[in-house]
Amino acid sequence: MLDANLKTQLKAYLERITNPITLVASLDGGAKSQEMLGLLEDIASLSDKITLDRNGDDERRPSFAIKRDGTDIGVTFAGLPMGHEFNSLVLALLQVGGHPSKESEELLEQIRNLDGDFRFETYFSLSCQNCPDVVQALNLMSALNPRIKHVAIDGALFQQEVEQRQVMAVPTVFLNGEPFAQGRMDVAQIVAKLDTGAVARAAEKIKAKAPFEVLVIGGGPAGAAAAIYAARKGIRTGVAAERFGGQVLDTMAIENFISVSHTEGPKLAAALEQHVKDYEVDVMNLQTATALVPATQEGGLIEVKLASGASLKSRTVVLSTGARWRSMNVPGEAEYRNKGVAYCPHCDGPLFKGKRVAVIGGGNSGVEAAIDLAGIVSHVTLIEFDSQLRADAVLQRKLHSLANVTVVVSAQTTEVHGDGNKVVGLSYKDRNSGELKRVELEGIFVQIGLVPNTEWLKGTLALTPRGEIEVDNRGQTSLPGVFAAGDATTVPFKQIVIAMGEGAKAALAAFDHLIRTVPAEEAVRETVAAE
Template sequence: MLDANLKQQLQQYLGMLREPIELVASLGDGQKSDETRELLTMIADMSDKVTASFDGDNVRLPSFLIRRAGDHDVAVTFAGLPLGHEFTSLVLALLWAGGHPPKVDERLVEQAKALGGTHNFEMYFSLSCHNCPDVVQALTLLSLFNKGVSATLIEGGTFKDEVEERGVLAVPAVFKEGEMWASGRMGLEEILAKVDTGAADRVAEEMQGMAPFETLVVGGGPAGSAASIYMARKGFRTGIAADRIGGQVLDTMGIENFISTIYTEGPKLSAQMEAHISEYDIDVVKPVRASKLIPADKPGEYHTVEFENGGTLSARSIVLSTGARWRSLGVPGEAEYQTKGVAYCPHCDGPLFKGKRVAVIGGGNSGVEAAIDLANIVGHVTLIEFDSKLRADQVLVDKLKSFANVDIHVSAQTTEITGDGSKVNGLIYKNRESGDEHTIPLEGVFVQIGLVPNTEWLKDSGIALSKHGEIEIDDRAATNLPGIFAAGDATTVPYKQIIIAMGEGSKAALSAFDYLIRTEPAAEIAQAAATHEAQVA
């Protein structure tokens, strides 16, 4: 079940327990229950602070709860085995229940403790989902630090009938009080912001009390992270405002082209970026989304950014790095059946379609890679490409064509995704050469047709945008407005890659630095920073 290395790691972590904990299992017959008994027995044997019993009364079999010894009001429940990507979540649940403090912003922990009311969560995850651990761990923390919160974390592969009955076709999927509540990656901040109705107002109030920055970075992906670090290293007062640190990288699985790192994964790289940011005196404001940019009237004066929560931030220079998101098809049925068969992450949601028929829309690298991954899981894959040929690297195309359960249609325009009202049941496409329409019966559609920049909020700001909505920049990452720079996937720079975004973010920060020292005396900047530090102290 666990290899020697994982067992050794688990042994070391259990040595960090400060208080005794109890594992209470509810088991039935079959292999999954036997594996659960084996895992819990092994954990209990590794530490004298852990006891395991097998007399639970949970209706989900197998399942087990983790609680502080003697405190039946503080617990988290796992239904199925949290291994694979969730092994870390299991370890953290054990540590937190055993009194080990979480490595989480203390303000968030206090907010979690202070959350009022009762909140009953059920959350579905898959063991191959790299977006799920953030949600699992956030709900675990909430349930172990607030008696009013209960969380049951369910491995969908073990409870397939339940997944089918509740119409779960995308993970992570969170139910609250028995009703669908949220889908997709969410961290503790996002969950608290959603469940704590006063959270957004408190963040906005905190923003109003912040002194103006020398540089404000809007967006927390690779470009924004690099820009904030480069500017902070220059000694200038720097802020970064973002929905989340990591941006789209958080939704990326394997990364094999980040030079000097043979292999990493998006969540890990994002965590490293956030840790790097924390090494500097950078004010991080999240989760927030920008809604309006008000440029300064003259060079050297303050620009203002308004946010959806009502807060505002000002800065003498700005780096726009709001990134991009998955492009949607824009056809009938797509929006209606999102999370009901329409998906964008094959790694996360592919296992939910095991043995079923699916389509992948898009013949570039991402689409062909998705089709290859899915061909190993689902019953049949149909790849649909608008162009007259697949645009992916030839090595990927050759690999895809080696699968017997894959059909490929080129010069094919998807016109509609059909469903029965509760889930997807087919797709209609038109042959662009003959004009004939074809219907494909299937259960899932994975959309992989590229990115669209997150720049809608800039359309009335005076910032020049390309016909594709990208921020137009020059070779110094400057926009058409003095003091405003841009970097990353939201800009006209070609080749949307992590390493390129980081380089562009660094360039934008250096250009902002050059702009600042030429538009305001350095002594005045230093005095403003010193005054702010004195006020904070």
């Protein structure tokens, strides 16, 4: 199952196991069970602290549990955790085997102290780049607290179960049999959702923080670059972000980041966060900014209010709040989001195997999505508002070569139809004839660009009609001391490498502003002394 090179690498990792573990396999006579058995035999052969038990009784087959001998600690995988989930398997082996986590001791203790019995089930797909974060977070929690149980389920392998529970997006998490969450979450986010007092405690800590010299709002590539460049100046720097990594976390493959021929979004996001933490930067995750209050006098403090009720103050602020997928804003879209309406073909595509889907958008993202989905689903209908596709010619040639793809141009999507539980079709208007047409299908993938995360700034500083923050060539906004960078701004070409450069530039401009501006309290003292 595993090649020699991978076995060598895995053997080195497994040497870190300190507590004996047992792999308990629940198998049937199918080919996937044979693959799983081969994988487990390979793993067990690499460490004398691992035992294989082939007589598991789990009702999901094939599946296997990783159990710490003599305890109630363990995690379960239903399906083969390969692809993006292989790292989840390796980490589960290590953590159930007693190898310590790199998470903060404060967070680990919070997990150990969670009061209650929590039985989690996570549905993932092997092509989903967001799923491993959720799987690994819940596995870690299971390895720390015996009252927490977790099974990670390959939705493509357990298709009947997925349909019965109406899982139409991954990762989807159930807690004690009830829906708990969808989409990417890290350990801190999950714990905060379980520990109802966590938000209030975090808010109290934030309220007690001294003012920053540079405060970065947003933790994507622009925000990370700004934080690093500010911290390298030796000034007090903070970052407040809803999720570190931003939209990069939702990016499958990155092949245009100069000097790195290929990487994936979550991997790059983790590297960004680690690089920031190499400096004395106060990183505040799970924080949503709700208002920006300008300084009342030159050199005064700018205030950023947070959804938790706390606020942060700083002499300068760098806004790097990024962007999110643009919605169609038609009836039915919000109602059936994650019930057939999806935005990530790589993540959710496998759940629509053999079904009919539509892709909305004829740019590169839309055409790439249609090509990708055509290899999984029974039929793809690509709907483009313009009179022609806007994707690169090479992509269009590939698209038109596929027998199970229909391209509709000059079409305006008008409504998403559902049966109360899931999508069953969509309607669009022919922009040439005005005729309204309906397509019967089970899934809709929206690929029509981005919208900046700047609603909370309206009325505070200058925004374009599209909501982008207006900046000059130094990243300066219309407010003194407030700078901006990345996809939320008017800078053209929304690319990771450009966002990083703009973040660095904004931080340098903020530092230049600081050294040329006398703090308000010093100005007052100087005025009093002169009098």
